[in-house]
Amino acid sequence: MNDSILIRQETEKDFGQVEEVVRLAFGNMPESDHTEHILVERLRQSDAYIPELSLVAETGDKKIVGHVLLSKVTIVSGNGTHTVLSVAPLSVxxxxxxxxxGGMLLREAHQRAAALGYGGVLLLGHEDYYPRFGYKKASAFGIKFPFDAxxxxxxxxxxxxxxxxxxxxxVHYPDAFGLN
Known part of the structure; x- marks a missing residue:
């Protein structure tokens, strides 16, 4: 499909390119508040950050053209608190x-997250895109998001x-998401 694209873990030297990728990826999206690149930076500084689950897509000439970040969130219910992951953001x-x-990034992130022992992942995204990767309505699992969507x-x-x-x-998002 994309033989010339390498998916690898982000390194600190990638941060500048990743910021640009995230900014440009959401630049023309009307539903975006255009702060996704700031979210990435805040998450990197938080306890929710998992370096192994911050991945980039790199071309053969070393240009970063995509990024995905999976970070820890919790689901709070009567029977306790459970840690799962959140995709935020996926940028190309x-x-x-x-x-x-985007699919390559998502599939690789899923594989790495499962290998790290995580059981589930959540996201807020386009209803026509994510189901092809196995996503279903969170409500079918009895999971509610803490905002109106x-x-x-x-x-x-x-x-x-x-x-x-x-x-x-x-779902309870870490403070880095700015929702609390």
Whole structure:
């Protein structure tokens, strides 16, 4: 599909390029508040950050054209608190979109997260894009998001069999998300 694209863990020297990729990826999206690049920086400074789950897509000539970040969030319910992951954000430079790079990033992030022992991942995203990767409405798992968004855009996915089994309640985002 994309033989010339390498998916690898982000390094500190990538931060400047990643910021530009994230800014440009969301630049023309009307539903964006255009602060996704600031979110990435705040998450890197937080306890929710998992360096192994901050990945870049790099071309053969070492240009970073995509980035994905999975960070820790919790689901709080009557039976306790459960740590899962959140995809935020998934970014691909506009001129490289619709080439499968976002999917490559997402699949690799899912594999690495499962290998690290995480059972589930959540996201707020386009209802027509993410289901092809296995995402379903979070409400089907009994998971609620703490903000007003269309049910079809609030999604969850199990990273391993029964990875979200018995986990329901409200998602609590770390302070880095600026929601609290």
């Amino acid at each position: 430079l506009p001129e490289f979109q619709r080439r499968g790079i 269309p049910d079809a855009c609030c999604m969850a996915m199990e990273l391993k069999a029964n990875g979200l089994n018995g986990i329901s309640g409200t």
